[in-house]
Amino acid sequence: MKLKLSLSLAIICVVTAAQAAKKDAEARWLNEPTSFIGIKLDQGLTYQLKECPADYSVPDEVCYQRPFQGYYSLFAVPALGLHGYTAGVMTHESQIREISLSTKIDDYETVKAMFLQKYGKPQLQGTEMVKTKVGATFQNEKLFWEGEKVIILLKKYGETIDKSSVSVINKAVAMKAVRAERGKLSENASQL
DSSP states (O other), X not given: OHHHHHHHHHHHHHHHHHHHHHHHHHHSOTTOOSEETTEETTSOHHHHSEEOOTTOOOOSSOEEOOOBTTEEEEXXXXXXXXXXXXXXXXXXXXXXXXXXXEEEGGGHHHHHHHHHHHHOSOSEEEEEEEEOTTSOEEEEEEEEEEOSSEEXXXXXXXXXXXXXXXXXXXXXXXXXXXXXXXXXXXXXXXXX
């Protein structure tokens, strides 16, 4: 009797542990990227890519233009099978804070399918109404993936209704940047 009880308890413990491990694996994002469009998120951009030619010639490989307030426009980015897109990198203290893409709205479903294939099912998916300056409303779809180090946000409508947007965010650097911005805001507010 004691042997059966012990064996039953052991089986219950093993099954419970297996279920907990399965739930933990589902909660963790198993496809979390360490790079995006060939750029490693944990290394400085200027150490990975060259600056684009100053003579505006067509670059042979991905390159960046001189930054404006920590934002580097990228050129000669991989085609990705899209009808064209723009890409840029926002930095903080020379570290990559965010890589952003802006694509044509016609490419949204293709981009969405690529992200679902590469990164799996998003943790959150929802919609919200967006309104243009002239009053037209559109249903905006947002997909959100979050891992230990990276957040990805895909929006059907980005800055305008003819563009979709992708943000791949380095969480640690973004949090550091937000703290620095808050500190600067507090410092500026104290001078009022």
